[in-house]
Amino acid sequence: MNSKLSALQVARAEYKPKLPKLLKDNSFKLVFEEAVLDTASIDDIRRQFPHSFGKPLARFVSGEGSLSNEPVSVGVVLSGGQAPGGHNVIAGLLDALKAANENSRLIGFLGGPAGIVKGKYTELTPEFVAGYRNTGGFDIIGSGRDKVEKPEDLEACRKTLESLGVKSLVVIGGDDSNTNAALMAEYFTANGYDIQVIGVPKTIDGDMKNEHIETSFGFDTASKTFAELAGNICRDSMSACKYWHFIRLMGRAASHITLEVALQIHPNIAIISEEVEASGMTLPDVVDQIVEGVCKRAEAGKNYGIILIPEGLLEFLADVKELIAELGKILDTDEDYINTLTDPSDRRQHIDTRLTPASAKAYGSLPDDIQQVLLRRDKHGNLTLSQIETEKLLIDLVNDRIRLMQTTGEFKGKFAALNHFFGYEGRCVAPSNFDADYTYTLGYTAALLLRAGLTGYTVSATNLAKPADEWVMGGVPVASMLTMELRKGKMKPVIKKALVDVDGNAFKSFAQVRDRWLVEDDYVFPGPIQYFGPCPVCDATTKTLQLECGDGWCNANISVNEAVPAK
């Protein structure tokens, strides 16, 4: 830890995260019910996860129950990109373990799952964890993107865990990491190793959610931080009346962050990739849409505005998707030759001869630097699409159209644009009250699931739009969330990424009002996350969660089957 702390760090260290009433009062029992499975992939999943398949959903309800109070050694690992609240998952886990038995221990594996394989760890004592409570970042034990999939890595993990006397492991990560947790759980059970694995749903992107997990942790804090900044820029835009601000927002494929920020700030335009894909839009179509918006506002005397753009947009555009597919095939055969061409125009010429006319046209419309990026693949053979500054590309293309319309007299306004990208600013923020409470509760619940003897589960959480007291916690078997998808040419079990549902309440709320937002300056300014102050200011969660789960499908009545499963 650092020798110096900010005033907020000092004050925030005192925060006591809220737990659901049942857990706080220790007045719960665990009940089970059958899980509904994805029928399309059911046979594949059953074959690959014979020991994990068919486990029931688990849920903590009011009542008297008993969990093991034996002292245990638990391992914990952070996996994948940073998300606000990771440290509190660890704090909640530690507190729950210590509350059950003072002699229980928590071991943190360093630098992500590779830390388990390599046996790199540190003991997470209450003294050590104290300085990390309610803080952002994953620096307590670091994180990593390695997967434990190969038999030799799985075996290495087993050896590390056994040598440390660790009989259970908590994996804090996103969809891929939870899939990986299921793989490990299956491996350990199949081979008769007495090691449990529990996953915790993490990602700022908000795309790991379903009826059992209403939101992944970090989404609340990150999207609020981006909304703060984008809101500030709205106020700047309407004060200066000079610029169109093109703001690209992190979030990978899914547009949840962009939609949430839109619901919070009311921008003039927000592109939602999932809608773009559903309506088969191309890059020129998106440019059309923006140009039309610029023209409409110019007619109203407003030569300024705000456009939100999701990071993953390009992959959802019909023409770019086709182009990328064709480039992938060309690179499969010609990559070495193309790499010998040092002159960009030679490369362009070659690529042009190999593309279909439609894709050649799409490729030709791109600026030089993006043309080059599209020819580079990372070590996994994927195009490095995230290196493309989509917001600059759109400015470029819109500018070209507007200049032409100025020349012909069709456009009489002014158009000047500025570009922004918000991402790294939001991943390591000290968690909002919601995320601080939620992550603490997730960690706390993980410990309870371990004490109940479960393995191959991800912590589930519903009723989250209500106060923390009323949250319903439990576990969802990872295998029940799996489906088969083509990944890098192979069918693999994956947790389906939850993209924005264009028929869902969150998107529909946006779609209903966006025409008004386009022309009127209906901006809302959320301001910075407040950790203190009136409840609506510091405790409210995201609009997305409120709209999707406030009164909705997430809290549907479920019949409860109280049978207790064999461990």
Place this chain on the structure above:
Amino acid sequence: MNSKLSALQVARAEYKPKLPKLLKDNSFKLVFEEAVLDTASIDDIRRQFPHSFGKPLARFVSGEGSLSNEPVSVGVVLSGGQAPGGHNVIAGLLDALKAANENSRLIGFLGGPAGIVKGKYTELTPEFVAGYRNTGGFDIIGSGRDKVEKPEDLEACRKTLESLGVKSLVVIGGDDSNTNAALMAEYFTANGYDIQVIGVPKTIDGDMKNEHIETSFGFDTASKTFAELAGNICRDSMSACKYWHFIRLMGRAASHITLEVALQIHPNIAIISEEVEASGMTLPDVVDQIVEGVCKRAEAGKNYGIILIPEGLLEFLADVKELIAELGKILDTDEDYINTLTDPSDRRQHIDTRLTPASAKAYGSLPDDIQQVLLRRDKHGNLTLSQIETEKLLIDLVNDRIRLMQTTGEFKGKFAALNHFFGYEGRCVAPSNFDADYTYTLGYTAALLLRAGLTGYTVSATNLAKPADEWVMGGVPVASMLTMELRKGKMKPVIKKALVDVDGNAFKSFAQVRDRWLVEDDYVFPGPIQYFGPCPVCDATTKTLQLECGDGWCNANISVNEAVPAK
């Protein structure tokens, strides 16, 4: 105003800005003392401002005094770039006017000083202003960058003001706008027009300050917002251990914002333009410094870090300064010819033949796009330096050096960099408690100075590192702050921009510890601005102000001369 408000907007609207005790209790009198003038320019200033020259400093001290309570019509205008708190200046001004006489009126001129010339205005009633209290932005009446300098514009202003019965004008702006206020005051007095002009010191850049004005408004809020974001990125960097983040910060020529953010977050490297200039560093020198830092951290196993870069850096580099000067001369004669060259390489060749060898070398080291930007001038004939993404330029140059060192085996670490620019995110934030109080007090004081019959003054403020109760408010004659400087080829009266003082406490505090910050991860995370909560969390002001004025030169004893000047 918008129909919808965020929870924070609603809560923040209730905030009651703090006034110094004297003003709150109405227990003050105005005292005067002689102003110390810049001796170098004294004759020029006296000649250009015969009616404003020699006015005394004014200060409100404890006592019994009386100011005019006649009903008045006051005009107000926002000038230049947005800064947090502009709306509260107007609120404070309005409240002070209404407190003295309910029949006084406040007229807001629209879109900056041009609004006075064109007679565009709106009445700022208490009902109208209510929705803007404690909000960010300048959208209440807009702003503009026009200056009122030409005799016909000055005369047009006079006509507008007289036609509205407005006998006094408050100009809220930076150094140039306050200079302009002095010009207007001088013009009105010289021509026998009974119109007073008072300026209010605004700018997020923090470069309008002196012994009478300890800080300009907006600096506190904007630098805290940038520190929030840069601090978040520190935590991300030390969590992911993957990237060097090059962060450019707004602030024009002065590095106050960069220094303040550095003092708040303890980055690994912070470049301060004023130091760079003082030691005659060139662009390669700065690259050297960064490469050295990257190597040192790589040796410690840290392939990540944070570098802060002030927006104005390029203009302070010895080689770039010389290059810019030479390019300016070349463009003076060859601009039309150069513009006929559509091929960038033809332009480069031509420029190369005309530069000195040292500047040709500097020019040749720049990437193509920056070479082209340096050949473009705006309508005032200035190079558009702000279009250069200095952070990307530095990444480019550092990357080249590191790659070479990797090839030769001198560098065994990894180097991957990401770029950020923070600026527009910070200009329209709802003011921090400090800025909300300070701006309200500035506006309130402006009304008192008007009621005291003064003109040609800027509101002064000292003792600002103390609680608001103890702030010392007054007025400093604008003419006493003026000096003559070459601007666009002509000697002009200007308020000298306060750059970072490399012998001052703020810089020295940074310089003493930065070597430790380079290698250790001594990051501090200020987090988002808090409007509620414990006092140190929500009321503390900038480190710069605390270090410069906490105990220092700003509050030196001054002998007070109680004579009251003729109006």
